[in-house]
Amino acid sequence: MEATDLRQGNPSCLAIRANFLFLKERSALADKSLWARTSVGNTEKGNGSGVEEEQDRMKQPTNVKLGELLIQEGFLTPEQLALALAAQKGREAYVPLGEVCIELELLSRSDLEKILRTHRKRIPLGELLTNLGLITPEHLQEALNQQKTGEKKRVGKILLERGFINGAALIGALNLQLGVPRISPHVSLIDKKLLHGLSPAFLRKNEVLPAFKQGDELTLIMADPLNEATIRDLEKVFRCKIQPAIAATEEIHTAISQCFQSELGVKDTSPEPAKDLVIGQTDLSQEGGDNIVGIVNYIISNAILERASDIHIEPQDRILRVRYRIDGVLHHKTDLPVFLAPSLVSRIKVLCGLDITERRRHQDGRIEARIMNKEIDLRVSTYAAVYGESVVIRILQRESTLIDLDALGFSPANRAKYTELLDSPSGIMLVTGPTGSGKTTTLYASLNYLNKTDRKIITVEDPVEYTLAGIVQGQLDPKLELSYADFLKSMMRQDPDVLMVGEVRDREAAVAVVQSALTGHKVLSTFHTDDTTGALLRLMDMGIDPFLISSTLLAVVSQRLVRSLCRHCRQPMAPGRGLLASFHIDLGDLDTLNFYQPKGCLHCNGTGFKGRTAIHELLVINDAIRDAISARKTSTQIRLIARNEAHLISMREDGFYKATRGITSLEEITRVVFHGESDDLAPRSAKEVVALCEGEEPAVGVEPGLAAALDRAS
Numbered sequence: 239m240e241a242t243d244l245r246q247g248n249p250s251c252l253a254i255r256a257n258f259l260f261l262k263e264r265s266a267l268a269d270k271s272l273w274a275r276t277s278v279g280n281t282e283k284g285n286g287s288g289v290e291e292e293q294d295r296m297k298q299p300t301n302v303k304l305g306e307l308l309i310q311e312g313f314l315t316p317e318q319l320a321l322a323l324a325a326q327k328g329r330e331a332y333v334p335l336g337e338v339c340i341e342l343e344l345l346s347r348s349d350l351e352k353i354l355r356t357h358r359k360r361i362p363l364g365e366l367l368t369n370l371g372l373i374t375p376e377h378l379q380e381a382l383n384q385q386k387t388g389e390k391k392r393v394g395k396i397l398l399e400r401g402f403i404n405g406a407a408l409i410g411a412l413n414l415q416l417g418v419p420r421i422s423p424h425v426s427l428i429d430k431k432l433l434h435g436l437s438p439a440f441l442r443k444n445e446v447l448p449a450f451k452q453g454d455e456l457t458l459i460m461a462d463p464l465n466e467a468t469i470r471d472l473e474k475v476f477r478c479k480i481q482p483a484i485a486a487t488e489e490i491h492t493a494i495s496q497c498f499q500s501e502l503g504v505k506d507t508s509p510e511p512a513k514d515l516v517i518g519q520t521d522l523s524q525e526g527g528d529n530i531v532g533i534v535n536y537i538i539s540n541a542i543l544e545r546a547s548d549i550h551i552e553p554q555d556r557i558l559r560v561r562y563r564i565d566g567v568l569h570h571k572t573d574l575p576v577f578l579a580p581s582l583v584s585r586i587k588v589l590c591g592l593d594i595t596e597r598r599r600h601q602d603g604r605i606e607a608r609i610m611n612k613e614i615d616l617r618v619s620t621y622a623a624v625y626g627e628s629v630v631i632r633i634l635q636r637e638s639t640l641i642d643l644d645a646l647g648f649s650p651a652n653r654a655k656y657t658e659l660l661d662s663p664s665g666i667m668l669v670t671g672p673t674g675s676g677k678t679t680t681l682y683a684s685l686n687y688l689n690k691t692d693r694k695i696i697t698v699e700d701p702v703e704y705t706l707a708g709i710v711q712g713q714l715d716p717k718l719e720l721s722y723a724d725f726l727k728s729m730m731r732q733d734p735d736v737l738m739v740g741e742v743r744d745r746e747a748a749v750a751v752v753q754s755a756l757t758g759h760k761v762l763s764t765f766h767t768d769d770t771t772g773a774l775l776r777l778m779d780m781g782i783d784p785f786l787i788s789s790t791l792l793a794v795v796s797q798r799l800v801r802s803l804c805r806h807c808r809q810p811m812a813p814g815r816g817l818l819a820s821f822h823i824d825l826g827d828l829d830t831l832n833f834y835q836p837k838g839c840l841h842c843n844g845t846g847f848k849g850r851t852a853i854h855e856l857l858v859i860n861d862a863i864r865d866a867i868s869a870r871k872t873s874t875q876i877r878l879i880a881r882n883e884a885h886l887i888s889m890r891e892d893g894f895y896k897a898t899r900g901i902t903s904l905e906e907i908t909r910v911v912f913h914g915e916s917d918d919l920a921p922r923s924a925k926e927v928v929a930l931c932e933g934e935e936p937a938v939g940v941e942p943g944l945a946a947a948l949d950r951a952s
Contacts, residue, residue: 615636696738851901
């Protein structure tokens, strides 16, 4: 449960929030009284000096919990603490109590840091790693035993040496525990002017690297941000206040070597490919200037290198956070000092021609670039937020390589059905799913399959993401004020055999697509609905006559993208009964099936996943379904008929099948695909699901209980 759920309709969070507002009003007087008592007590004890007060605090037992301290110091009332603990318990992933209080606006970050510093109260690293599920209690106990009996090392280092945790996870936990920025010490991010007069031996010995400076504050990347002696010494060296940040020791040493190779003009012999960034005719990777140029080049180029689909640059309260979406999941890349945010956003705006003086309105732009010899489209979106403008860059690679149907991840049964549908001479085929579910890739693979010398194929797209030889591809231009329907009228005069429309967005486009199919053309398009039967209802809702839908629509494909397990490190697993039960499949014949889980290795960057594949739901419109559409039956009724008459395999069942083949994991399927309650009315066994996906014909006749299920759905 994310913190933003409090503002976005999560029922449990809304209840907590409402309760909080009620308690806040009720406890206002008690709050003031508590603050007054605390203030008076402190004045009486310390007479304003604060010495006795600090001594009293240090005498307190070290096992006092943070919540008790917050009440004792007057920062929270008991009711507010109960509220924060309830919110913490309701989170899917563990979040420290202090962070929950900040998210609920019960406490400011400066107050939290003050009380943590005063009472030396931070959650032990081992406990935090256990709460996060990164290690087991047994692993922690082994590390603590070694710490007592062997060489005095930090728990984190022992866990790392014994292979219980990887470096990235440890740094992430330390970042959460200490509340310091987590900065990637890459040579492109470092301000080289700060290295003048410093020796690499000095930096390696202290495991530090100065990165950024503004005024009298310097951001120092450190392997150990708690080393106060080093911080004091370096404050004297740099003659300014040190703001520590954290990074792995190995990363710091590598960055030091690269920085001083750059300073001495030594050619970098590392195997990492050159990250060129060319926009127009300008090679920006060779462009001089301030450090902002290098930071922007690094963020964009490195995102391509790590196969990211989106870059998120988000100003926070105290930091500027950079994240990449890789294989559909956001990954934290680095933090940056928040003072860099205005310059960084302005630099990106300049590259895509946006107004750098306008910071209150949301803007959209586009960059055509060549990065590492690849043609890339960058779609830039800025959003005016509380702490500054947030920027998201969508990365679209203009591929020229051919896309094959076999690369789409169809199960054998769906692959055979889909090929047969593509071979039909006319009719509409819709691909549905949310944004980023691979709909356009499926369309391009379909066009590539249909692309023969005896066929005329013409498209209208927004934008043209892949260029296919032998196909006439048109691009929708908003400046011309022409819709998909306007393009379709002109496309019909081009004597086409196959039409591809990027997306059916409104009734006008839907009518034009139906009319094109009625004239004997094959039409492929995308649609935004959750599942296959939802597409039928949405077409009706757009005002398309059910008779026209049933007579022109051939099939609807609904799909989602799930992460593929890394082939190098996946390992067998025995799924729990609760996880298996969530698929609502008869579990009587699971002994013959195998399941796998992610582990993490160098090939997958420790995630356990590498790449993505699609899971599908293919609804073939047959006579029984046409009759149901004409009769305006409900989505549940149509779905039940499709499961019996057309052997519809739901996305969740398709995902279950692929989990048994080691392509993905059961947890990944539950993360991505919702469960349709209507499928519970006609459940299948695991053996039936695998047989259907393999293309084996099920037993002839009505599935058991289907008639009763249809009656219940009526």
